[in-house]
Amino acid sequence: MSHSSTSPLAGPTTSTPALQIRGLGKSFPLGGLFSRASLRALHGVDLTLGRGEIVALVGESGSGKSTLARCVARLEKPSSGAILIDGVDILKRDRFQASRAFRSQLQMVFQDPFGSLNPAHRIEHFLRRSLAIHGKGGSSEQEIQRRLEELMVTVGLQADMLNSYPHELSGGQRQRVAIARALAVEPQIILADEPTSMLDVSVRIGVLNLMRKLRDDQGISMLYITHDLASARYLADRTAVMFAGELVEEGESLDLLANPAHPYTQLLVSAVPDPSRAGSYDPVRRAELRQAVMASTNCAFDGDPNQPCSAEEPVRHQVGDPKNSHWVRCHLYQPWAGADGHALASEPTLATERTHMKASA
Amino acid sequence: MTVSQVSFGSHEPILEVKNLTVRYIGDTRSTTAVDRVSFSIGTGEVFGLAGESGCGKSTIANSIMRLLKDPATIAGGTISFGGKDVLAMSPEELRRFRWQDVAMVFQSAMNSLNPVLTIGEQIVDIFTTHAGYSRRESLRRAGELLELVRMDPARLKSYPHQLSGGMRQRAVIAMAVALKPSLLILDEPTTALDVVVQQEIMAQIKDLQRELGFSVLFITHDMSLMVELSHRIAVMYGGRIVETAKAQDVYANPRHPYTRALMGAFPPLSGPRVPLTGLPDGVKFRNIADLSEVAPGHFVAPVDASAPMNDSVNLEGAAR
Ligand SMILES: Nc1ncnc2c1ncn2[C@@H]1O[C@H](COP(=O)(O)OP(=O)(O)OP(=O)(O)O)[C@@H](O)[C@H]1O
Ligand SMILES: Nc1ncnc2c1ncn2[C@@H]1O[C@H](COP(=O)(O)OP(=O)(O)OP(=O)(O)O)[C@@H](O)[C@H]1O
Ligand SMILES: [Mg+2]
Ligand SMILES: [Mg+2]
Numbered sequence: 088m089s090h091s092s093t094s095p096l097a098g099p100t101t102s103t104p105a106l107q108i109r110g111l112g113k114s115f116p117l118g119g120l121f122s123r124a125s126l127r128a129l130h131g132v133d134l135t136l137g138r139g140e141i142v143a144l145v146g147e148s149g150s151g152k153s154t155l156a157r158c159v160a161r162l163e164k165p166s167s168g169a170i171l172i173d174g175v176d177i178l179k180r181d182r183f184q185a186s187r188a189f190r191s192q193l194q195m196v197f198q199d200p201f202g203s204l205n206p207a208h209r210i211e212h213f214l215r216r217s218l219a220i221h222g223k224g225g226s227s228e229q230e231i232q233r234r235l236e237e238l239m240v241t242v243g244l245q246a247d248m249l250n251s252y253p254h255e256l257s258g259g260q261r262q263r264v265a266i267a268r269a270l271a272v273e274p275q276i277i278l279a280d281e282p283t284s285m286l287d288v289s290v291r292i293g294v295l296n297l298m299r300k301l302r303d304d305q306g307i308s309m310l311y312i313t314h315d316l317a318s319a320r321y322l323a324d325r326t327a328v329m330f331a332g333e334l335v336e337e338g339e340s341l342d343l344l345a346n347p348a349h350p351y352t353q354l355l356v357s358a359v360p361d362p363s364r365a366g367s368y369d370p371v372r373r374a375e376l377r378q379a380v381m382a383s384t385n386c387a388f389d390g391d392p393n394q395p396c397s398a399e400e401p402v403r404h405q406v407g408d409p410k411n412s413h414w415v416r417c418h419l420y421q422p423w424a425g426a427d428g429h430a431l432a433s434e435p436t437l438a439t440e441r442t443h444m445k446a447s448a
Numbered sequence: 449m450t451v452s453q454v455s456f457g458s459h460e461p462i463l464e465v466k467n468l469t470v471r472y473i474g475d476t477r478s479t480t481a482v483d484r485v486s487f488s489i490g491t492g493e494v495f496g497l498a499g500e501s502g503c504g505k506s507t508i509a510n511s512i513m514r515l516l517k518d519p520a521t522i523a524g525g526t527i528s529f530g531g532k533d534v535l536a537m538s539p540e541e542l543r544r545f546r547w548q549d550v551a552m553v554f555q556s557a558m559n560s561l562n563p564v565l566t567i568g569e570q571i572v573d574i575f576t577t578h579a580g581y582s583r584r585e586s587l588r589r590a591g592e593l594l595e596l597v598r599m600d601p602a603r604l605k606s607y608p609h610q611l612s613g614g615m616r617q618r619a620v621i622a623m624a625v626a627l628k629p630s631l632l633i634l635d636e637p638t639t640a641l642d643v644v645v646q647q648e649i650m651a652q653i654k655d656l657q658r659e660l661g662f663s664v665l666f667i668t669h670d671m672s673l674m675v676e677l678s679h680r681i682a683v684m685y686g687g688r689i690v691e692t693a694k695a696q697d698v699y700a701n702p703r704h705p706y707t708r709a710l711m712g713a714f715p716p717l718s719g720p721r722v723p724l725t726g727l728p729d730g731v732k733f734r735n736i737a738d739l740s741e742v743a744p745g746h747f748v749a750p751v752d753a754s755a756p757m758n759d760s761v762n763l764e765g766a767a768r
Contacts, residue, residue, distance in 0.1 A: 148614025198613045201556035258555045259501025284639035288713040321715035358643040360672035
């Protein structure tokens with residue numbers, strides 16, 4: 088199983104990204120045995136995770152974020168595409184999946200902390216196993232014990248919880264165990280699926296800071312799946328937006344959230360709860376916006392001759408300053424000439440504009 | 449305690465929790481997870497419960513539902529629902545109480561559906577056993593419920609493992625509102641939902657709630673969402689309530705240092721990235737005193753002025 092490019096010594100050149108996802112597709116069969124219906128969970132996803140880079144993946148519930156992570160972690164078999172870790176296509180390596188080498192390279196924090204910890208084991212068991220994967224299993228018992236306690240403290244848990252069973256822990260405590268379990272391996276890549284959704288903000292900030300520190304100190308690359316846009320902005324270098332199984336926009340986090348270009352991203356940003364406008368939720372306006380988003384993607388790349396994109400060649404439009412590598416993919420999005428890329432100012436205009444465009448198309 | 453008399457509007461409280469204390473007795477670790485907690489929820493009121501991870505929120509919810517299992521013991525206090533003593537209910541009374549009077553969306557919702565039954569079968573089950581509807585009628589209503597939580601009714605045929613995390617949460621929310629309970633307990637119901645769907649569902653629940661007049665106990669870590677949706681809020685720390693007031697008062701004028709840290713720790717959505725610290729290391733509140741009223745309807749646990757955390761609580765980035 089030893090492959091030159093996975094060994095840290097004969098390591099790949101620094102220019103090889105830690106993770107490259109190319110044209111990833113995944114369909115799930117639907118219905119009974121004889122049904123040919125299928126659900127397209129992912130379609131043509133390209134995403135790169137640089138070394139020591141943190142990329143946030145945000146998007147609609149059900150848009151395929153977990154499926155993407157599960158494909159990369161080889162828990163799900165993609166229907167098409169390639170996944171390269173350190174430049175090596177892992178899909179071509181059959182039994183690599185279960186190997187210790189793979190797990191020491193890549194760890195996943197699962198979305199559901201209630202389903203992901205085997206109830207039969209004490210917390211200590213999970214962390215010990217991770218230390219063993221990392222190769223620290225052979226250290227002295229004293230050393231291991233010290234490391235276990237240290238891990239608990241870094242995620243803000245008391246060391247005496249090592250003896251607890253998962254059912255004795257609160258939701259947020261389990262989430263932190265799941266994070267500690269991934270960290271203990273000291274992998275090169277962490278895929279974290281909503282790792283902090285059950286933590287109160289002050290603990291959450293601590294965990295986010297810890298994730299950033301690991302990146303800074305050890306060069307770990309992370310895919311951070313979240314619904315919390317503020318934390319994506321706080322932690323991630325880049326943010327990618329997923330909608331209906333496709334990436335529709337990506338860019339430097341601050342720029343993307345300040346100048347969202349895709350109608351879905353705009354909808355998302357505008358919906359972030361804000362206590363200062365409590366009670367301002369307007370279902371009618373929201374429904375209109377949503378309609379506009381749906382209309383703009385339902386017919387994505389359907390070969391409409393009036394639209395600049397086609398099914399064969401969807402276009403990535405650059406948004407704003409090229410240094411932010413901010414792009415949006417949407418056949419209805421047309422950057423205004425001379426509007427310095429920061430198009431699509433206010434929502435209502437957007438809604439009417441889109442409807443209008445559709446009607447006249 | 450006076451706090452329990454303050455509730456939304458002029459209505460009778462539907463739920464009253466008084467001096468509730470819950471302990472988990474273990475061989476290695478014993479925890480007082482809930483420590484002399486009192487609050488009440490008025491009819492038609494949305495009551496938010498926030499606090500540190502592990503401070504006892506789910507334990508309170510489970511106590512109200514009478515779902516605490518060994519080694520948990522209710523060491524003191526009372527819970528009354530519509531004037532009835534919940535802690536004294538017979539198994540027969542509990543059966544009715546649990547689905548029809550009070551329904552709960554568990555924090556583990558994603559993991560709490562029956563894996564071998566489709567979503568449709570599970571919702572239909574609730575209707576046929578508890579409401580006595582025909583299968584056909586139940587199926588129609590099940591479809592409506594999914595629409596309510598923004599899911600395609602075609603998903604009635606899906607098994608839980610075929611749904612995303614957020615879809616499973618939505619299915620469970622649909623099941624909880626199925627029988628139109630008088631009290632709905634939501635324990636972190638939207639952790640896997642994007643903000644758009646989250647707002648839509650919470651707006652739906654609020655509409656339903658206004659229409660049907662039920663009450664909601666809403667547990668979440670999302671302070672913005674909580675402030676937007678709740679009438680009143682209680683903030684907990686280490687098993688105790690440290691502050692409770694009208695939502696806007698907690699938001700605009702948080703008094704307890706922990707509440708302030710909670711409110712101040714939102715990373716902002718605009719401006720430069722500023723490093724945040726949350727609660728600085730070593731800040732712990734101990735021996736939290738009983739609440740006292742600092743303004744009408746605004747109760748705070750007094751913080752000993754000489755305690756070290758008073759000046760070390762870092763509110764950096766608290767600018768809202
Ligand atoms: N095993 C499966 N069988 C059939 N369909 C599946 C399966 N797993 C996922 N899906 C479908 O794939 C789509 C994407 O699901 P996924 O879990 O990736 O979404 P997500 O973006 O993680 O959503 P959330 O934010 O709600 O967790 C959904 O429509 C889901 O129903
Ligand atoms: N079965 C149990 N045995 C022992 N201790 C338990 C048990 N269940 C919960 N605890 C402890 O009780 C405390 C309160 O737990 P609870 O689940 O109520 O917290 P919570 O406020 O809901 O936290 P979170 O926001 O993380 O879900 C925690 O410290 C937890 O470790
Ligand atoms: Mg998911
Ligand atoms: Mg909980």
